[in-house]
Amino acid sequence: MSQPYDAFLKMVREIGQLGTTAALLDWDSETYMPANGLAIRAEQLALLAKLAHERQTAPALGEVLRELEASEITDEAALTNIRETRRSYDRATKIPAELVERIARESTVAKDAWTKARAESAFDKFAPHLEELLDLQRQVADAVGYKGERYDALLDEYEPGATAAELTTLFASLRTPLAEFVKQLADATKQPDTSILNRSFPVETQTLWCRQMAEVIGFDFQSGRIDVSTHPFCSGTGPGDVRLTTRYQERFFSPAVFGTLHEAGHGLYEQGLPMEHLFVPRGQAVSLGIHESQSRMWENMVGRSRPFWQRYYPQCQAVFREALSDVPLDEFYGAINAVSPSLIRVEADEVMYNLHIIVRFEMERDLIEGRLAVKDVPAAWNAKMTDLLGITPTNDAEGCLQDIHWSMGAFGYFPTYALGNLYAAQFFAAARRDLPNLMQDFSQGKFGGLLGWLRTNIHQHGQRYRAGELVERVTGSPLSIEPFLSYVRAKFSPVYGLA
Amino acid sequence: MSQPYDAFLKMVREIGQLGTTAALLDWDSETYMPANGLAIRAEQLALLAKLAHERQTAPALGEVLRELEASEITDEAALTNIRETRRSYDRATKIPAELVERIARESTVAKDAWTKARAESAFDKFAPHLEELLDLQRQVADAVGYKGERYDALLDEYEPGATAAELTTLFASLRTPLAEFVKQLADATKQPDTSILNRSFPVETQTLWCRQMAEVIGFDFQSGRIDVSTHPFCSGTGPGDVRLTTRYQERFFSPAVFGTLHEAGHGLYEQGLPMEHLFVPRGQAVSLGIHESQSRMWENMVGRSRPFWQRYYPQCQAVFREALSDVPLDEFYGAINAVSPSLIRVEADEVMYNLHIIVRFEMERDLIEGRLAVKDVPAAWNAKMTDLLGITPTNDAEGCLQDIHWSMGAFGYFPTYALGNLYAAQFFAAARRDLPNLMQDFSQGKFGGLLGWLRTNIHQHGQRYRAGELVERVTGSPLSIEPFLSYVRAKFSPVYGLA
Numbered sequence: 001m002s003q004p005y006d007a008f009l010k011m012v013r014e015i016g017q018l019g020t021t022a023a024l025l026d027w028d029s030e031t032y033m034p035a036n037g038l039a040i041r042a043e044q045l046a047l048l049a050k051l052a053h054e055r056q057t058a059p060a061l062g063e064v065l066r067e068l069e070a071s072e073i074t075d076e077a078a079l080t081n082i083r084e085t086r087r088s089y090d091r092a093t094k095i096p097a098e099l100v101e102r103i104a105r106e107s108t109v110a111k112d113a114w115t116k117a118r119a120e121s122a123f124d125k126f127a128p129h130l131e132e133l134l135d136l137q138r139q140v141a142d143a144v145g146y147k148g149e150r151y152d153a154l155l156d157e158y159e160p161g162a163t164a165a166e167l168t169t170l171f172a173s174l175r176t177p178l179a180e181f182v183k184q185l186a187d188a189t190k191q192p193d194t195s196i197l198n199r200s201f202p203v204e205t206q207t208l209w210c211r212q213m214a215e216v217i218g219f220d221f222q223s224g225r226i227d228v229s230t231h232p233f234c235s236g237t238g239p240g241d242v243r244l245t246t247r248y249q250e251r252f253f254s255p256a257v258f259g260t261l262h263e264a265g266h267g268l269y270e271q272g273l274p275m276e277h278l279f280v281p282r283g284q285a286v287s288l289g290i291h292e293s294q295s296r297m298w299e300n301m302v303g304r305s306r307p308f309w310q311r312y313y314p315q316c317q318a319v320f321r322e323a324l325s326d327v328p329l330d331e332f333y334g335a336i337n338a339v340s341p342s343l344i345r346v347e348a349d350e351v352m353y354n355l356h357i358i359v360r361f362e363m364e365r366d367l368i369e370g371r372l373a374v375k376d377v378p379a380a381w382n383a384k385m386t387d388l389l390g391i392t393p394t395n396d397a398e399g400c401l402q403d404i405h406w407s408m409g410a411f412g413y414f415p416t417y418a419l420g421n422l423y424a425a426q427f428f429a430a431a432r433r434d435l436p437n438l439m440q441d442f443s444q445g446k447f448g449g450l451l452g453w454l455r456t457n458i459h460q461h462g463q464r465y466r467a468g469e470l471v472e473r474v475t476g477s478p479l480s481i482e483p484f485l486s487y488v489r490a491k492f493s494p495v496y497g498l499a
Numbered sequence: 500m501s502q503p504y505d506a507f508l509k510m511v512r513e514i515g516q517l518g519t520t521a522a523l524l525d526w527d528s529e530t531y532m533p534a535n536g537l538a539i540r541a542e543q544l545a546l547l548a549k550l551a552h553e554r555q556t557a558p559a560l561g562e563v564l565r566e567l568e569a570s571e572i573t574d575e576a577a578l579t580n581i582r583e584t585r586r587s588y589d590r591a592t593k594i595p596a597e598l599v600e601r602i603a604r605e606s607t608v609a610k611d612a613w614t615k616a617r618a619e620s621a622f623d624k625f626a627p628h629l630e631e632l633l634d635l636q637r638q639v640a641d642a643v644g645y646k647g648e649r650y651d652a653l654l655d656e657y658e659p660g661a662t663a664a665e666l667t668t669l670f671a672s673l674r675t676p677l678a679e680f681v682k683q684l685a686d687a688t689k690q691p692d693t694s695i696l697n698r699s700f701p702v703e704t705q706t707l708w709c710r711q712m713a714e715v716i717g718f719d720f721q722s723g724r725i726d727v728s729t730h731p732f733c734s735g736t737g738p739g740d741v742r743l744t745t746r747y748q749e750r751f752f753s754p755a756v757f758g759t760l761h762e763a764g765h766g767l768y769e770q771g772l773p774m775e776h777l778f779v780p781r782g783q784a785v786s787l788g789i790h791e792s793q794s795r796m797w798e799n800m801v802g803r804s805r806p807f808w809q810r811y812y813p814q815c816q817a818v819f820r821e822a823l824s825d826v827p828l829d830e831f832y833g834a835i836n837a838v839s840p841s842l843i844r845v846e847a848d849e850v851m852y853n854l855h856i857i858v859r860f861e862m863e864r865d866l867i868e869g870r871l872a873v874k875d876v877p878a879a880w881n882a883k884m885t886d887l888l889g890i891t892p893t894n895d896a897e898g899c900l901q902d903i904h905w906s907m908g909a910f911g912y913f914p915t916y917a918l919g920n921l922y923a924a925q926f927f928a929a930a931r932r933d934l935p936n937l938m939q940d941f942s943q944g945k946f947g948g949l950l951g952w953l954r955t956n957i958h959q960h961g962q963r964y965r966a967g968e969l970v971e972r973v974t975g976s977p978l979s980i981e982p983f984l985s986y987v988r989a990k991f992s993p994v995y996g997l998a
Contacts, residue, residue, distance in 0.1 A: 017546045020539065021520065024527060032531070036722040037740030040519065040777065044736065047516045051550070223535040237543065241536030278539065 002071070005078055008064045009280065011055060012085055016279025018052040020237035027236070027243045030229040053100075056092040065089060077282040080464050084281035087160065094143045103136050107409045114407035121397035123378050126407070131374045133409045134367055141368070151365045154412035158288045159419060161466040164365055167415050170422070171358045174481045179388055181489060182351060185339045186390075190497030192334030197253040199323035206248050209319055210260040213312070214244070217298055218451045219264045223271050232259045234266035234295070238278050242270045253323070254336065258299050265298030266291055268451060272459030281463040288413070290467050292420020293427055294454065300350045301428045301487070302450065304336055307443035337495050341389045343398045350421065351488050352389065357418035359384045360403070364411045423471060425484035427458070430475040501570070504577055507563045508779065510554060511584055515778025517551040519736035526735070526742045529728040552599070555591040564588060576781040579963050583780035586659065593642045602635050606908045613906035620896035622877045625906070630873045632908045633866055640867070650864045653911035657787045658918060660965040663864055666914050669921070670857045673980045678887055680988060681850060684838045685889075689996030691833030696752040698822035705747050708818055709759040712811070713743070716797055717950045718763045722770050731758045733765035733794075737777050741769045752822070753835065757798050764797030765790055767950060771958030780962040787912070789966050791919020792926055793953065799849045800927045800986070801949065803835055806942035836994050840888045842897045849920065850987050851888065856917035858883040859902070863910045922970060924983035926957070929974040 022045055029041050055061065068082050110129035117126035141150035151164040211226060224242035232255075236242035244263040248256045269291060277283025285291050302308055309316075313332060317324045324332065339349045345356040363380060366372035372380055381400035386392045393399030405413050431453050432438050441449050457474045471479045493499065521544055528540050554560065567581050609628035616625035640652035650663040710725060723741035731754075735741035743762040747755045768790060776782025784790050801807055808815075812831060816823045823831065838848045844855040862879060865871035871879055880899035885891045892898030904912050930952050931937050940948050956973045970978045992998065 013542075014546060017543050021524065021543045021547070024524060024543075025520065028523060028527065032724065032726075034720065034722055034724055034740055036719075036738075037736065040737040040740055043512075043778070044516050044520045044523075047513060048520070220535075221533065223533055225531060225533055227531075237536065238539040239535075241533055241539055275538075279542070 002073070004064050004067050004071070005073065008061070008068060008085075009081070011058065011061050011064070012081060012281075013279040015052055015055045016284075018048050018055070020279065022048040022052070023235050024237055027245075030231075030233070031227045031243075031245060053092065053097075056088060061085070061089055062093070076464065077277060080282045080462065081277075081280050084463050091144055091157070094145070095140055096143065099136065099139055099143065103133075103140070103409050106132055106136060107407070110409070111404070111407045114401065114404065118397050118401040121395040121401065123396040123401055126401060127374050127377070130367075130377070130406060133406065134374070134411070137409060137411050138368060149365075149369060151368045151412060154368065155415065156412075158410075158413050158416050159467060160287055161468055162287075162289070162415070162419070167361060167419075168365075170479070170481055171354075171361060171418070174354060174485070175358050175388060177481075177485055178351070178355060178488075179390075181485075181492075182339065182341070182355070183390070184498060185351070185492060185496045186341070188496035188498055190495075192338040192495065193331065194335045194338045196323070196327050196331065197335050198251050199253075201250060201253050201320055201323055203248040203250055205319050206253075206256045209316070210246060210256050213257065213303070214260055214264040214267075216312075216445060217261065217264060217268070217302065217447045219244075219267050220271055224267055226260065226263075232263055234263045234270065236267075236270055238283075239271050239273050239275045242267045253320075258303055258336070261303035262295045262299035265295035268298065268454070269294040269459055272451075272455045273462055274460055277462055283462045286458075286461075286463055286465070286470060287467045288416035289419035289423055290458070290470065292417055293423035294458070296350070296420050296424040297428055297454075301424060302442060302447065304350070305439065305442055305491075306333055307439045307441075309333055309336075310443045311445045334495050337492065339492060339496075341391045343385070343391060343393050344402055351492060354418045354421055354484075355388045357414050359388060360414040361418070363400075364406070364414065368411060419467070419479075422479060422481060422484050423467070425487045426471060426475050426477070426479060427454075428487065429483040430457075501572070503563050503566050503570070504572065507560070507567060507584075508580070510557065510560050510563070511580060511780075512778040514551055514554045515783075517547050517554070519778065521547040521551070522734050523736055526744075529730075529732070530726045530742075530744060552591065552596075555587060560584070560588055561592070575963065576776060579781045579961070580776075580779050583962050590643055590656070593644070594639055595642065598635065598638055598642065602632075602639070602908050605631055605635060606906070609908070610903070610906045613900065613903065617896050617900040620894040620900065622895040622900055625900060626873050626876070629866075629876070629905060632905065633873070633910070636908060636910050637867060648864075648868060650867050650911060653867065654914065655911075657909075657912050657915050658966060659786055660967055661786075661788070661914070661918070666860060666918075667864075669978070669980055670853075670860060670917070673853060673984070674857055674887060676980075676984055677850070677854060677987075678889075680984075680991075681838065681840070681854070682889070683997060684850070684991060684995045685840070687995035687997055689994075691837040691994065692830065693834045693837045695822070695826050695830065696834050697750050698752075700749060700752050700819055700822055702747040702749055704818050705752075705755045708815070709745060709755050712756065712802070713759055713763040713766075715811075715944060716760065716763060716767070716801065716946045718743075718766050719770055723766055725759065725762075731762055733762045733769065735766075735769055737782075738770050738772050738774045741766045752819075757802055757835075760802035761794045761798035764794035767797065767953070768793040768958055771950075771954045772961055773959055776961055782961045785957075785960075785962055785964070785969060786966045787915035788918035788922055789957070789969065791916055792922035793957070795849070795919050795923040796927055796953075800923060801941060801946065803849070804938065804941055804990075805832055806938045806940075808832055808835075809942045810944045833994055836991065838991060838995075840890045842884070842890060842892050843901055850991060853917045853920055853983075854887045856913050858887060859913040860917070862899075863905070863913065867910055918966070918978075921978060921980060921983050922966070924986045925970060925974050925976070925978060926953075927986070928982040929956075 025041060025045055025048070033041060065082065065086055069086070073079060073082070106129070110133055113129045114126050117123060137154055138150060141153035144153040146153040148163050148165055155162050155164065214226060215221065223240045224236065224244065226244045226246060228247060229245035230247065232246045234242065234244050244260065244267050246256050246260045246263060269285060273285065274283050309329060309332065313329045339351045341352060342348055348356050359381065362384065363372060363377065367374070377400050378396055382392050385399070431450055435449050435453060438450060441447070458470065461470070465473060468479060524540060524544055524547070532540060564581065564585055568585070572578060572581070605628070609632055612628045613625050616622060636653055637649060640649035643652040645652040647662050647664055654661050654663065713725060714720065722739045723735065723743065725743045725745060727746060728744035729746065731745045733741065733743050743759065743766050745755050745759045745762060768784060772784065773782050808828060808831065812828045838850045840851060841847055847855050858880065861883065862871060862876065866873070876899050877895055881891050884898070930949055934948050934952060937949060940946070957969065960969070964972060967978060
């Protein structure tokens with residue numbers, strides 16, 4: 001293209017090269033690094049972060065951005081790269097380096113305090129740190145700027161373009177019908193028996209099974225791998241090298257199997273990003289919410305669907321003979337789709353999950369805006385849990401101290417989980433509309449139709465469209481709660497014997 | 500210390516951080532990276548190399564070096580860091596960037612040509628590339644400068660301070676007695692039976708055994724690990740994180756077991772380097788030759804010793820019952836210490852090995868000096884093999900095309916292997932002098948005495964002393980062939996029933 005654009009691209013690619021190098025080091029830290037490697041690793045990562053930040057805020061980048069914005073570029077990929085680099089450049093330059101450092105320091109201390117507070121179930125030990133982190137994040141919001149409210153500036157880090165107002169409307173319309181549906185399920189006379197999932201599932205067999213399931217949905221092991229880590233994640237350096245992790249519990253079927261499908265869903269997105277735009281925004285994922293839509297779709301709408309297990313349950317019974325040979329498909333299908341209120345978000349089923357997020361969204365928004373005092377967090381948390389999920393934590397560890405996010409200074413992150421569920425349902429409805437045989441394909445072990453549809457409609461575009469625009473283009477409508485509500489009603493009513 | 504020294508240290512540490520980051524990426528490429536990750540990895544490594552080179556040649560580094568050299572610093576570690584950084588700064592700044600790039604490009608092409616030429620056993624297909632690489636390396640030598648001959652400038656890259664003249668003297672005095680001893684062994688009536696090493700040794704059992712052997716000699720798995728790769732190596736990022744690799748052949752006992760002890764020997768050196776000098780010369784290994792002395796000592800002088808197997812052979816028989824239960828210790832000990840001329844260097848035993856190196860050293864020195872024409876390489880190689888080892892390659896693949904080094908532009912690298920063997924023998928003789936019960940300790944599975952001796956005398960010093968000075972300080976004499984000749988005569992004569 002033009003000489004300035006080439007220079008620009010070189011700068012932006014370097015940022016991507018440094019970021020993916022750090023990602024590989026992080027992956028290694030979580031999988032294979034020996035215990036005593038930590039101190040060395042911390043220094044390597046600090047240098048990579050420093051080098052990336054220097055490049056993200058380089059005056060030369062600002063200059064070439066201005067030059068390009070004033071030029072007559074019409075190439076779509078170039079326009080995407082310029083727009084998204086402008087966004088990250090503005091964000092990076094607006095936040096003073098001194099504030100970035102204070103946040104890094106305070107987060108380290110706060111994470112430690114949170115770990116101890118959670119172990120003792122004593123929120124008051126974490127409270128002063130939360131206060132400090134909120135104050136720092138308010139400063140971030142003020143530095144970055146916002147149209148609506150401060151929370152928008154924080155949300156924008158994780159879900160560009162989303163606003164608190166929009167989320168409030170969505171979640172307000174979702175909370176009552178969802179809570180009511182949950183109540184219907186709880187009151188149903190037919191209830192699944194989940195105890196079969198706690199029989200013995202040998203870890204070696206699970207490992208092979210998970211790999212095979214990732215493979216059948218289309219995860220390419222020439223361009224990726226699965227390893228074990230304490231907390232499952234999807235990482236990697238680009239479409240040719242995607243790293244999933246999972247974890248195995250001998251006495252619990254679900255975490256590894258559905259965790260793998262979840263991470264493989266993230267991985268399919270990464271493998272489908274356009275390699276020709278490696279390291280730059282046009283080749284990167286849209287947002288955390290869109291990423292989560294991919295993982296939730298493969299985990300739940302595919303991996304917990306009846307057609308999927310119609311195809312694979314006989315095989316599953318054969319490999320986990322001891323645990324499953326006396327369990328009919330229906331019973332198994334009910335067990336993996338049981339809905340029940342639980343105190344812990346990461347253990348929530350797909351119906352309850354969004355209620356957990358609404359609790360957090362409402363609270364963190366109120367905290368940032370100063371409408372909720374830090375000292376009142378435990379009481380507010382417990383009240384909302386009682387109101388929305390019908391259960392009340394008996395202590396802070398299983399209540400407001402359960403998640404790591406706030407201790408890392410991440411406010412505005414939680415909503416991307418709920419958005420992921422909503423996007424997933426709306427995308428999936430559109431896929432079923434476009435591919436009438438979709439569910440039948442699943443029952444024959446064919447997932448290429450769905451994957452191709454996702455490649456064409458979502459993956460190949462990288463950051464071409466922002467999340468909201470993408471949803472509207474692909475599905476024909478703006479984001480709505482209806483596809484999600486329809487999906488859960490249609491799926492879970494029969495599981496619980498409801499009309 | 501002083502403000503300029505702190506600034507200097509910061510710069511030098513960054514070079515080390517970038518280098519060890521690249522090392523981790525290289526390790527990953529050889530162990531876990533999926534096939535399609537290669538293109539991404541190449542770009543990441545190219546950026547890290549560029550960033551490191553910018554720092555190695557930064558005018559600011561030159562300025563602070565001059566300032567420090569003119570100051571009154573007396574701290575030993577600081578003096579080491581300044582001296583060795585001066586050496587690498589001079590080398591990096593003297594070689595024009597354009598020449599570095601040409602070498603990188605030509606090596607890539609040449610490595611490819613070498614792979615094909617070796618597959619077809621056709622030296623003439625590699626010859627033009629070798630010609631070009633030699634020309635480029637002569638330019639490197641001229642740019643770097645040298646006192647004696649061009650070859651010295653190349654050698655200095657791998658074994659700082661060593662000279663062609665010194666090596667010529669050493670090797671000239673070694674070649675005849677060694678070749679004569681080899682002949683004595685070949686003529687002996689008692690010959691070991693090596694076929695027992697080609698029985699079935701299940702890979703899973705080998706894996707456990709290798710790990711255990713690395714552990715018993717002192718390799719710390721909290722600060723390191725063992726994985727599998729095509730070509731075994733030792734890498735890592737510092738004393739807390741050392742990565743060994745090995746490879747397993749079901750029908751060959753030796754490669755994994757002795758390969759692991761070899762790499763663990765490298766690893767023990769890395770784990771023993773002073774952590775407080777992480778990333779800087781005072782915390783790094785002296786040279787390739789000294790590194791090799793550590794691996795060869797643990798592999799051969801410990802791992803192929805009779806006391807070692809007195810202790811571990813019964814256990815080894817128990818785990819490899821099928822292969823070894825009918826093999827007495829003596830027979831096993833003979834098999835793992837068989838000496839026989841072979842065409843391939845990497846398969847050579849510890850007696851023959853140096854003869855392979857002498858062939859390469861004499862040839863590459865003549866090539867660089869222009870005394871040997873590229874077209875005459877195969878004939879010269881075969882003549883030297885016949886003369887020194889008594890066997891003649893029947894084609895180039897098993898002759899002059901067997902090693903990758905020249906195709907990478909690495910001239911002056913081979914001698915470090917032979918130096919490693921000579922250093923190892925001289926160090927080991929000194930250790931036996933200082934620790935009279937050393938061999939008896941081995942027979943009781945105690946290796947802490949030797950490891951402690953190496954830590955104290957070698958590892959903890961990092962680059963405090965150059966190789967030659969280190970040898971003299973530790974052993975009381977300059978490097979000599981005598982300890983090596985005494986060692987092989989004392990060890991191998993009884994194996995072959997000689998007086």
